[in-house]
Amino acid sequence: xxxNLSKSVTKSxxxxxxxxxxxxxxxRKRALxxxxxVVLHLHPIKVKKxxxxxxxxxxxxxxxxxxFLVETITGLLLMFYYRPSVEYAFVDIVDxxxxxxxxxxxxxxxxxxxxxxxxxxxxxxxxFMTGSYKPPREFNWNVGVILLVLTLLLSFTGYLLxxxxxxxxxxxxxxxxxxxTPLLGNEGPGAALLKLGGQRLIHAGSDARFALIGGxxxxxxxxxxxxxxxxxxxxxxxxxxxxxHFWRVRKDGGISGPM
Amino acid sequence: MxxxxxxxxxxxxxxxxxxxxxxxxTAMTRFMFPNVLFEPPTSxxxxxxxxxxxxxxxxxxxxxxxxxxxHDQGRIYALIAICTHLGCPPAWLETQNKFKCPxxxxxxxxxxxxxxxxxxxxLERARIFISPDDGQIVVDKSQKFQWELGQWEDPNAFIPxx
Numbered sequence: 001x002x003x004n005l006s007k008s009v010t011k012s013x014x015x016x017x018x019x020x021x022x023x024x025x026x027x028r029k030r031a032l033x034x035x036x037x038v039v040l041h042l043h044p045i046k047v048k049k050x051x052x053x054x055x056x057x058x059x060x061x062x063x064x065x066x067x068f069l070v071e072t073i074t075g076l077l078l079m080f081y082y083r084p085s086v087e088y089a090f091v092d093i094v095d096x097x098x099x100x101x102x103x104x105x106x107x108x109x110x111x112x113x114x115x116x117x118x119x120x121x122x123x124x125x126x127x128f129m130t131g132s133y134k135p136p137r138e139f140n141w142n143v144g145v146i147l148l149v150l151t152l153l154l155s156f157t158g159y160l161l162x163x164x165x166x167x168x169x170x171x172x173x174x175x176x177x178x179x180x181t182p183l184l185g186n187e188g189p190g191a192a193l194l195k196l197g198g199q200r201l202i203h204a205g206s207d208a209r210f211a212l213i214g215g216x217x218x219x220x221x222x223x224x225x226x227x228x229x230x231x232x233x234x235x236x237x238x239x240x241x242x243x244x245h246f247w248r249v250r251k252d253g254g255i256s257g258p259m
Numbered sequence: 260m261x262x263x264x265x266x267x268x269x270x271x272x273x274x275x276x277x278x279x280x281x282x283x284x285t286a287m288t289r290f291m292f293p294n295v296l297f298e299p300p301t302s303x304x305x306x307x308x309x310x311x312x313x314x315x316x317x318x319x320x321x322x323x324x325x326x327x328x329x330h331d332q333g334r335i336y337a338l339i340a341i342c343t344h345l346g347c348p349p350a351w352l353e354t355q356n357k358f359k360c361p362x363x364x365x366x367x368x369x370x371x372x373x374x375x376x377x378x379x380x381x382l383e384r385a386r387i388f389i390s391p392d393d394g395q396i397v398v399d400k401s402q403k404f405q406w407e408l409g410q411w412e413d414p415n416a417f418i419p420x421x
Contacts, residue, residue: 169362173345211291215298 042246044254051255056130060123064151065242067116071154074109075231082161084227086220089163113155120151132256140248143241150238157230160223171226172218178209185209299323301400308389308396308418311335316351316369326385326398327351327358331369334417337385337398338371344378358382372406381406386415 009015010022024030034045050056081100082092096106124144127133133141160171179187183194184207191202204216214221249255260268305320305328317328325348327338338358342349347362357374358367365376372381386402389395396418404410411417 169347172347173362176346206292211288214291214293215296217298219298221293221297 042243042250044250047254048257050257057255058122058126060119060126064116064119064123067112067119068238068242070112071109071116072235074105074112077105078109079231084161084224086163086223089161089223093162093164113158117151117155120148124148130256137248137252137256140245140252143245143248147238147241147245150234150241154230154234154238157226157234160218160226161230163223168218171213171222175209175213175218175222178212179207181208302397304390304395304397306396307394308335308420311396311420313420316353318351320398321348321351324398324400326400328396328398329369329371330420333420335387335396335420336411336417337387337400339383339385339400339403341383342378343373343380343382344376349382384411384416387418388415389418 021029021033021036024033031045034040034043078096081096083089093106097103127141127144156171156174160167179185181188181191183190184202185191186200186203186207186209188202188207191207192200194201204210210216212225213219214225303320303324305317311317311328311330313330315330317330320326320328321340325340327340329336329338340348342360342362342365344360344363344365347360349358349360349365349367352359356369358369358371360366360376360378363377365373365378367373367378367382370381371384373379384404384406386399386404388397388399390397402415404413404416
């Protein structure tokens with residue numbers, strides 16, 4: 001009875017249009033199942049037993065990816081309530097705690113962000129200590145370094161969104177560093193050399209910091225810029241590089257093993 | 260079409276493609292620089308010189324324009340309310356007779372010279388002059404005067420009090 005039912009389901013046109021390969025019964029078919037699937041093909045076909053030992057990997061790469069997914073889902077939910085303008089941003093943050101159902105959604109997003117930074121650092125530490133950055137994995141190490149920077153930029157841009165005093169002044173202090181950008185910051189080395197007809201080309205109203213925060217001081221323009229970067233720009237780049245990162249793990253021979 | 264002819268067309272196509280992409284990148288970069296700012300003007304009038312009493316730090320304009328007008332030791336000058344450590348807003352503490360930054364504890368005398376905390380240099384002063392139209396004091400924040408560069412003695416950095 002159940003056998004007949006499952007047979008009629010797995011033989012149906014709907015089932016077979018979704019799952020092109022049947023349940024794999026041997027190693028060749030298992031490999032083909034990984035190769036033929038858009039998501040699974042990022043994963044190595046084979047994983048060495050030593051490669052999934054917790055004491056070796058700490059599962060910190062997987063944890064970082066899991067937290068990225070948590071941040072994506074909780075962040076998407078927060079976007080339904082949060083309005084990125086100076087009139088509403090702070091009260092919406094308070095409302096997310098006081099008025100929205102499951103008032104911990106924002107705390108989950110924040111704790112997840114802290115945990116993700118810690119997980120990425122620990123993952124990097126493990127990869128370094130096991131020598132897993134060595135050839136042929138040196139390219140993937142560099143992808144990982146960019147992902148670390150993107151993780152920190154996600155934290156930095158998200159820090160402004162609550163629009164409280166801590167957020168505003170932390171971003172003021174943080175974005176002041178952009179003043180010292182070589183050539184492109186108005187207080188940076190070489191910026192005074194860029195002149196046209198005696199007028200400086202790089203000043204407080206035209207330098208890298210001005211483009212970053214959309215003005216001379218942290219304001220509404222900064223809030224919307226950081227919001228778009230936080231919710232769309234940086235996550236898109238990060239998701240693409242995460243895919244490359246996983247695919248290169250596979251291409252470079254899977255998770256590195258102990259010597 | 261000859262083989263050589265094809266390559267010259269390919270060159271034209273590549274140059275055209277590069278120019279088009281370069282134009283798009285330039286346009287997108289320029290798009291990130293706003294043309295209109297919704298910020299308070301950097302140049303503004305604060306009143307007549309006699310409105311500012313000797314020895315007093317005037318805090319009326321700090322919330323909107325970010326400057327203190329100080330009348331002290333025979334001069335009226337405009338101190339820019341941005342900490343020279345990392346850019347936070349210091350507060351004028353009347354009872355302690357000093358400017359104090361809440362972020363990392365930098366402290367400045369009434370003159371703007373630093374004396375405590377991590378800040379490496381005094382506050383900056385803005386250009387200040389008397390408008391020839393109505394005798395009011397005009398503060399122009401776009402021009403700054405730094406003590407460590409000897410600029411506080413510049414005639415644009417203060418108004419001699421009557």
